[in-house]
Every structure is written in structure tokens, then in C-alpha cells.
Amino acid sequence: MDEILEIVKIGDDVLREKCTPVKEFDSAFKMLTSAMLDELLEADGVGLAAPQVGIPQRFFVVDIRDGKKYVFANPEIIETSIEEGPYEEGCLSIPGVYHEVIRPLKVKVQARDENGKLFNLSADGLLARVIQHEYDHLEGKLFVDRLDKEEKEKVLKAYEKRQKRGGRRK
Numbered sequence: 746m747d748e749i750l751e752i753v754k755i756g757d758d759v760l761r762e763k764c765t766p767v768k769e770f771d772s773a774f775k776m777l778t779s780a781m782l783d784e785l786l787e788a789d790g791v792g793l794a795a796p797q798v799g800i801p802q803r804f805f806v807v808d809i810r811d812g813k814k815y816v817f818a819n820p821e822i823i824e825t826s827i828e829e830g831p832y833e834e835g836c837l838s839i840p841g842v843y844h845e846v847i848r849p850l851k852v853k854v855q856a857r858d859e860n861g862k863l864f865n866l867s868a869d870g871l872l873a874r875v876i877q878h879e880y881d882h883l884e885g886k887l888f889v890d891r892l893d894k895e896e897k898e899k900v901l902k903a904y905e906k907r908q909k910r911g912g913r914r915k
């Protein structure tokens with residue numbers, strides 16, 4: 746069965762919800778995460794959080810094309826490095842917007858996989874970046890919220906202008 750997933754865009758209230766924990770790790774959940782990983786590849790992204798497909802629950806999928814596909818359900822970031830750095834981020838829910846965001850360079854995270862099995866992961870580089878970006882989605886937060894006020898207004902204005910010009914085209 747193919748799940749039809751649609752990525753919701755900024756302005757949709759579901760992106761602003763504080764998501765609730767995943768309660769059941771059943772076959773439907775597994776199928777959903779698998780469909781999200783497919784969608785992620787198709788959309789040429791590296792991370793996709795449940796609220797981005799309209800589901801306000803605490804899970805996200807990550808594929809940084811390192812040969813692994815990650816499911817993080819009910820994740821807890823248990824440690825972040827003191828060392829921070831910039832990285833240009835984008836988001837499938839704000840197409841065409843890219844901006845440098847400062848974040849810790851390393852994280853330790855505990856989460857459950859698609860089967861509900863608990864795991865711990867220490868990440869750096871792109872993986873650490875994506876985990877933090879996707880975790881923010883579960884708190885109803887978007888990467889543009891981490892920019893200073895003027896920068897945020899600037900990039901969102903440009904985005905809206907493009908949306909109006911480009912209509913509904915992807």
C-alpha cells in the first residue's frame with residue numbers, strides 16, 4: 746500500500762504544535778516511517794519530521810545519504826557540545842529558503858527506532874545538524890525562528906513574494 750504524503754508548508758498550524766509522544770510502535774507506524782523516508786528521497790531532503798506531513802507526533806526520519814536510514818521516535822537530546830558553529834540550513838516546509846544557523850556541533854540523542862527499540866547515538870557533522878533541526882519541528886519550531894528578527898523577516902518576505910509570483914508550483 747502506498748501512503749500518499751504531502752509536505753505541509755510554513756503557515757500551516759500543524760508546524761507550530763508541540764507534538765505528542767508516539768504511543769504505538771505497530772506495523773502502521775513502521776509503514777508510515779518507511780513512506781516518509783521515500784518521500785524524503787523524492788523531495789531531495791535530508792530530514793523530515795512528522796508534523797511536516799501533518800502528524801503532530803514526536804518522530805522524524807533522517808537520510809543524509811550515508812547508507813543508513815534513521816527513524817527517531819520520542820527523541821531526547823541528552824547532551825550538546827559547548828562548541829557551536831554555523832551551517833546553511835533549509836527546510837522542505839519553507840522551499841527555497843536557506844540561511845546559516847548557529848547550533849552545537851555535536852549531540853547525544855536517545856530515541857526509539859521504527860520497532861520501538863531504544864537506542865543511543867552520538868552525532869557530529871551533518872547528522873548532528875539534521876537531528877537538531879528535526880527535533881525543533883517536534884517543538885513547533887522552524888529554523889527561521891533561530892535567526893535574528895530582521896533576518897527572519899527578510900527571508901520570509903522574500904519567500905512570500907516568490908510564492909505569490911510562482912503560484913502553487915513546487
Ligand code: NI
Nearest residue numbers: 835836837838
Ligand atoms: Ni525542516
